[in-house]
Amino acid sequence: MNLSTHKIAVAFASAVLLTGCGTPAIISTPIENIDTVPLKTIPLSDTQLKNWKAADLVSDTIPGMSVDKAYNEIIKGRKGKTVIVGVIDSGVDIEHEDLDGVIWTNPGEIKGNGKDDDNNGYIDDVHGWNYLGDSTNENLEFVRIIKKLKPKYQGKTLSDVAALDRSEYQLYIEAKAEYEKEYQETKGNKDQYEQIFNQIQVSHKALTEALGKEDYSSAEVAQLNPETPEMKQHAGFISQMFGFANGDERIPDLIANLKEGIEYFSSSLNYNLNLEFDGRKNVGDNVDDLTDTAYGNNNVMGPEPDKKGLKHGTHVAGIIAGERGNDKGVDGVAQNTKIMVLRAVPDGDEYDKDIALAIRYAVDNGAKVINTSFGKYFSTHPEWVQDAIKYAADNDVLIVNAAGNEGINLDEKAVYPNDQETTGSEIANTFLTVGALNYEYGGNLVANFSNYGKSNVDVFAPGVKIWATTPLNTYEYLQGTSMAAPAVAGVAAMIRSYYPKLSAAQVKQVLMNSGLSTKATVVIGGDAANTGNFTELSKSGKMVNLYNALIYADKMSK
Secondary structure, three states: OHHHHHHHHHOOOOOOOOOOOOOOOOEOOOOOOOOOOOOOOOOOOOHHHHHHHHHHHHHHOOOOOOOHHHHHHHHOOOOOOOOEEEEEOOOOOOOOOOOOEEEEEOOOOOOOOOOOOOOOOOOOOOOOOOOOOOOOOOOOHHHHHHHHHHHOOOOOOOOHOOHHHHHHHHHHHHHHHHHHHHHHHHHHHHHHHHHHHHHHHHHHHHHHHHHHOOOOHHHHHHOOOOOOOOHHHHHHHHHHHHHHHOOOOOHHHHHHHHHHHHHHHHHHHHHOOOOOOOOOOOOOOOOOOOOOOOOOOOOOOOOOOOHHHHHHHHHHHHHHHHOOOOOOOOOOOOOEEEEEEEEOOOOOOOOOOHHHHHHHHHHHHOOOOEEEEEOOOOOOHHHHHHHHHHHHHHHEEEEEEOOOOOOEOOOOOEEEEEEOOOOOEEOOOEEEEEEEEEOOOOOEOOOOOOEOOOOOOOOOEEEOOOOEEEEEEEEEEOOHHHHHHHHHHHHHHHHHHHHOOHHHHHHHHHHHHHOOOOOEEEOOOEEEEEEHHHHHHOOOOOOOOHHHHHHHHHHHHH
16 A cells, blocks of 8 residues: 555544542543554654654654553553563663662662572572673674584584484584674674775865864765865765765764774674683683572672663663653653663673573562563573573563564574474463564564564564663663563553553463554565565564553453
């Protein structure tokens, strides 16, 4: 269908009566059967962009989760129960101005006395646990596999390997192939970025002197009349760089982004892909022994004084539960929520052991929702994590998981963690995988990086340019399915807060069944030549919507 020629079609279902303790009855009707909306022809304002995940598709023509509508029309005046959300991530800046009031405190632990007061196996775990200790950087899993198996299989062919070892040998071969591909790609990217960076600095300096200012526009460069071949070359190069810039991005911003990219690729080569690097040596445990649990510490902010490594986890926490109504940087999706911090995701691939133990910690210490915004495509002990997922299901805990950012079909390639048996059946009904939405409703609705899958992705939620908390009282835009998952975790926390009798499995069904859908044809995996119906990209075919979810939860709870 032609998205630019249709209007919003909203079919109102029969009204649902929602009542709160001592509050007037609220009549609300779910948003249904949305076919298309008028496409916005102008960019979102700064205010709209910073809050787009909370926008309403009907009134704002922005595919948010109707968070503000839900608070204004349903939540207002109603009281809910406190819900603990476990955030398994890189750590969280628990001192952040927009998070310090929503951090979970272990009621059974006495701070700083060096004792395991609540007998849960962790000493002074006041706000959670740090499974990484003083470690920050780490190899990717396929690098660790190569290092472990190289002495056994280097130089051997399949015919040299005993039948019982052939699956392990195949894993080694696959890891080597992935390493070669990733190493060459990363090295090539670093070299290219450095080449551009060196040239842009020279040309930018020349144009700054010619134009008398550093923050010039592409129009000013176009109007420049170069007097020498060298200046003409500088102007042409800078004009080309403006073509690569995003929106109104200026050259100083582009230079900063290039520098950040060089640092990223350099770090990958130095740590993630470095066969000589051992990021685990200062942790001191046996990563292949799940019973070896006496490691880590209670410093959930990790060892870095600049808190740089906390960016990802701090951003995730802010999306879920940034303090609402405090006139600071961000309003999280959920109120009545406490964030339990579990530092288990390094700069590199996480260990299955850490994730399995972190899930079990969250379950045992009262979390009702767990957010897992991480993933990898190789796993040495997937059964440990799957057993932990089953443990969460058995104890009525919902896990909200990021689908991943490679733009691939997860029905064809497994990502870890997941809830799939080798037969394809699900091991638990309380594990929800989330893909990412763009703020543009129409053909570009699905984020160009988002993974998808009719069987292995459950829902979609906002994940492009999400404004939230970052360390040291700052705020930034980040994007990824890592941002979409906590948006849904926040909705799940709201359902568990206001409808605590619903089970984790029921909350998952609420999230999947109450969302908004569209028959729109969308670009898949960022490939303009690859398009399909939005409803075929996830199991539910829907976008999570808080307003509808609360109405649906109310009906289910009766």
